[in-house]
Amino acid sequence: MIPFVFPSEFFDPLAALGLLATAALASVILWGIRNVYYHPLSRYPGPKLWAAYRIPYVVRNIQGVLPFKVLELHKRYGPVVRIAPDELAYTDPEGWSDIYGLQPGRIQNAKDKYAYSPLEPGWDSNIIFANDAMHARLRRIYGPAFTPKAVEEQSGMLIKYADLLVTQLKNAIKRNPVQDMSAWYNFTTFDLTGDFAFGEAFHCLDRGGQYHFFVKTIFDGVSTGLRMMQLEHYYLLTLLKPLLPKSAMKPKLDMDKYTKELVDRRIERGYVPNTVDVFNYLLQNKNPADQLTAPELYENALTLVVAGSETTATLLTGTTWFLCKNPDVLRRVQQEVRAAFKHDADITPKAVNDMEYMLAVLSEAMRVYPPTGFGIPRLISSEGGQMVAGGHVPEKTRCAIFHHAAYRYEPNFARPDEFIPERWLPDAPPEFMNDKRDVLQPFMVGPRGCLGKSLAYAEMRLLLAKIIWHFDFELADAEEDWYSGLKAFMVWERGSLKVRLTPVKR
Numbered sequence: 001m002i003p004f005v006f007p008s009e010f011f012d013p014l015a016a017l018g019l020l021a022t023a024a025l026a027s028v029i030l031w032g033i034r035n036v037y038y039h040p041l042s043r044y045p046g047p048k049l050w051a052a053y054r055i056p057y058v059v060r061n062i063q064g065v066l067p068f069k070v071l072e073l074h075k076r077y078g079p080v081v082r083i084a085p086d087e088l089a090y091t092d093p094e095g096w097s098d099i100y101g102l103q104p105g106r107i108q109n110a111k112d113k114y115a116y117s118p119l120e121p122g123w124d125s126n127i128i129f130a131n132d133a134m135h136a137r138l139r140r141i142y143g144p145a146f147t148p149k150a151v152e153e154q155s156g157m158l159i160k161y162a163d164l165l166v167t168q169l170k171n172a173i174k175r176n177p178v179q180d181m182s183a184w185y186n187f188t189t190f191d192l193t194g195d196f197a198f199g200e201a202f203h204c205l206d207r208g209g210q211y212h213f214f215v216k217t218i219f220d221g222v223s224t225g226l227r228m229m230q231l232e233h234y235y236l237l238t239l240l241k242p243l244l245p246k247s248a249m250k251p252k253l254d255m256d257k258y259t260k261e262l263v264d265r266r267i268e269r270g271y272v273p274n275t276v277d278v279f280n281y282l283l284q285n286k287n288p289a290d291q292l293t294a295p296e297l298y299e300n301a302l303t304l305v306v307a308g309s310e311t312t313a314t315l316l317t318g319t320t321w322f323l324c325k326n327p328d329v330l331r332r333v334q335q336e337v338r339a340a341f342k343h344d345a346d347i348t349p350k351a352v353n354d355m356e357y358m359l360a361v362l363s364e365a366m367r368v369y370p371p372t373g374f375g376i377p378r379l380i381s382s383e384g385g386q387m388v389a390g391g392h393v394p395e396k397t398r399c400a401i402f403h404h405a406a407y408r409y410e411p412n413f414a415r416p417d418e419f420i421p422e423r424w425l426p427d428a429p430p431e432f433m434n435d436k437r438d439v440l441q442p443f444m445v446g447p448r449g450c451l452g453k454s455l456a457y458a459e460m461r462l463l464l465a466k467i468i469w470h471f472d473f474e475l476a477d478a479e480e481d482w483y484s485g486l487k488a489f490m491v492w493e494r495g496s497l498k499v500r501l502t503p504v505k506r
């Protein structure tokens with residue numbers, strides 16, 4: 001056979017490459033045009049570039065400014081905005097139950113796995129990521145540790161850590177009256193949640209306010225994960241993963257190794273009388289179908305710590321900042337808390353539930369600084385799509401409510417950028433009568449909403465009441481702008497909050 005030889009004078013490799021590149025560029029442009037003008041979501045408003053490609057979304061997310069940008073887009077385009085070729089963002093309260101809730105006649109909308117950090121082996125037994133059947137099983141098994149009755153039983157544990165915070169903070173301010181409250185709230189919530197999830201604290205507080213290596217590792221591990229999750233949106237970018245230095249993944253590996261050690265230690269101790277950690281609740285369940293394997297326990301114990309500590313510490317840090325910036329609000333909440341309790345021992349999780357103004361302060365803090373400012377999307381899963389906030393949305397569309405954007409959107413709240421707890425009081429001033437209070441859902445709604453909501457409320461109310469009762473506080477540097485330095489990923493990346501504390505004399 002005579003071999004076919006391409007005559008070299010007809011083949012110019014550079015021209016071929018150019019042709020290929022032009023064809024690729026043309027298809028990318030055509031793809032973008034198709035997304036903007038001939039896509040089932042074309043009728044939804046939004047910037048054309050965002051509708052054409054996901055790139056602007058990914059870039060803003062990597063920069064940590066996506067929720068701020070989404071708010072800007074809502075202000076420009078209205079309550080529904082197309083923020084990526086296949087994603088819509090909403091600000092309407094109805095959106096919560098339409099997107100995240102369970103409604104008759106349709107199936108639950110699936111979690112969008114691309115919204116989470118790259119999933120590692122074992123993710124399918126993690127309560128956050130598990131499929132609906134596994135998730136329902138885990139909710140049933142973990143549920144008893146989170147009921148209002150269980151939270152009442154956990155009062156002693158909450159008081160123990162709140163008191164430890166006060167004692168150690170009083171010791172610390174003898175050395176230096178200026179303290180980083182962001183760190184102190186971290187020490188407290190990590191110790192408390194560690195005790196709750198693993199049966200042992202990380203001893204950040206009783207070592208005088210020092211990060212345990214595991215807590216640091218969690219921060220590094222989580223922030224690596226948050227950045228890496230953006231790679232997942234583009235298949236081509238995932239090819240870059242092997243190029244990442246090994247050191248980038250080290251915090252994650254350390255975190256997994258230590259989690260395993262902690263869980264193994266706790267499994268070995270078995271049922272421990274008079275203890276209210278999660279394991280004791282799990283061990284009371286004798287149903288063979290409800291016994292979790294060791295890998296399932298590893299997977300979920302760490303999730304409890306991450307979900308439960310960072311969020312609560314974030315909220316308390318934000319509350320402290322907004323109180324310092326609003327002296328009238330601070331004075332009013334001080335008066336309420338200090339008049340209500342004669343002795344420190346009177347401040348209990350039950351008693352603080354009556355602090356009407358303090359609860360309004362916390363609601364307002366969750367509005368202006370929701371611990372997850374991000375919009376965690378769901379994939380519309382019903383065949384043929386469904387209605388969301390009054391409009392039809394095709395199947396497989398990603399839909400989200402960005403907490404930050406929905407809570408700062410003027411049609412939802414009057415004077416949205418101001419910190420005004422009075423709007424949450426039963427006798428709110430008339431200008432706030434039209435506030436759409438039900439849009440505030442920092443714990444999300446539906447079957448996959450926060451499992452720790454009651455515990456979180458008890459914890460943050462108690463900690464805030466103790467801090468207000470024991471200390472006067474103000475920003476160490478009145479000029480400091482802690483808020484504008486924040487970066488918003490799935491959770492906030494927050495810097496230290498330097499506060500000058502003085503013990504209240506009685």
Ligand code: HEM
Nearest residue numbers: 127128307308311312371442443444448449450451452456
């Ligand atoms: C201010 C405090 C808190 C806020 C704002 C908050 C918020 C949230 C949100 C928005 C979710 C849904 C995440 C998603 O859809 O991927 C969630 C889930 C979860 N949270 Fe919280 N959380 C808080 C405190 C806690 C605490 C104290 C615990 C327990 C110690 C906890 C345990 C969980 C768990 C286990 C889930 C997963 C629930 C599931 O998928 O079924 N959270 N939380």
